[in-house]
Amino acid sequence: xxxxxxxxxxxxxxxxxxxxxxxxxxxxxxxxxxxxxxxxxxxxxxxxxxxxxxxxxxxxxxxxxxxxxxxxxxxxxxxxxxxxxxxxxxxxxxxxxxxxxxxxxxxxxxxxxxxxxxxxxxxxxxxxxxxxxxxxxxxxxxxxxxx
Amino acid sequence: xxxxxxxxxxxxxxxxxxxxxxxxxxxxxxxxxxxxxxxxxxxxxxxxxxxxxxxxxx
Numbered sequence: 001x002x003x004x005x006x007x008x009x010x011x012x013x014x015x016x017x018x019x020x021x022x023x024x025x026x027x028x029x030x031x032x033x034x035x036x037x038x039x040x041x042x043x044x045x046x047x048x049x050x051x052x053x054x055x056x057x058x059x060x061x062x063x064x065x066x067x068x069x070x071x072x073x074x075x076x077x078x079x080x081x082x083x084x085x086x087x088x089x090x091x092x093x094x095x096x097x098x099x100x101x102x103x104x105x106x107x108x109x110x111x112x113x114x115x116x117x118x119x120x121x122x123x124x125x126x127x128x129x130x131x132x133x134x135x136x137x138x139x140x141x142x143x144x145x146x147x
Numbered sequence: 148x149x150x151x152x153x154x155x156x157x158x159x160x161x162x163x164x165x166x167x168x169x170x171x172x173x174x175x176x177x178x179x180x181x182x183x184x185x186x187x188x189x190x191x192x193x194x195x196x197x198x199x200x201x202x203x204x205x
Contacts, residue, residue: 083175083182087161088154088197090190091182093173102164 012138019131026124029117036114043107047100053079054096155201162194 010018053060058079063071082099085091094102165174165187174190175182185193 081173083173085177086164088158088194089177090161090165090194091175091177092165092168092190094168 015131015135022124022128029121033117036110040110043103158194158198
């Protein structure tokens with residue numbers, strides 16, 4: 001007859017190790033979301049800038065930041081053409097509409113990624129709460145048996 | 148997904164976008180700080196070379 005092994009109860013130490021793992025995971029996910037939020041904000045600024053430049057029109061003088069708080073004067077030659085990175089080290093000249101569509105797509109994919117990460121955080125939180133509950137129960141049992 | 152696979156996918160995506168654009172547009176390759184203007188064909192070749200390099204390393 002096959003012996004039925006009793007399921008080994010995890011120790012509080014094992015549980016707290018697992019708990020620390022989940023907490024670290026939550027922190028890493030939060031940091032990743034913060035980076036995504038920064039990127040989304042940058043894309044939104046780009047949309048605003050493209051629209052403003054288009055409204056201002058050709059020939060306007062602008063100041064281009066060149067670092068260390070220094071700026072260089074330039075003139076807008078063609079506000080209807082925007083050079084946008086299309087990834088892998090390549091940038092391409094797009095029409096304003098194409099550029100806005102491309103940026104909107106990037107924002108949408110970042111938002112989708114953000115949602116996935118948020119779901120992962122919720123999952124990790126649930127696991128954390130389960131582990132905390134288990135730790136409490138084991139603590140209580142140990143307290144009773146030591147009396 | 149492996150980092151290499153992700154890079155490969157990104158290059159394929161960039162190639163797809165590039166192919167859809169008209170030939171008379173300006174294209175640039177990022178060399179670090181500067182963007183160098185290239186033709187559409189040159190940009191395509193650059194990406195294909197990058198892809199081959201990745202595939203060759205498997």
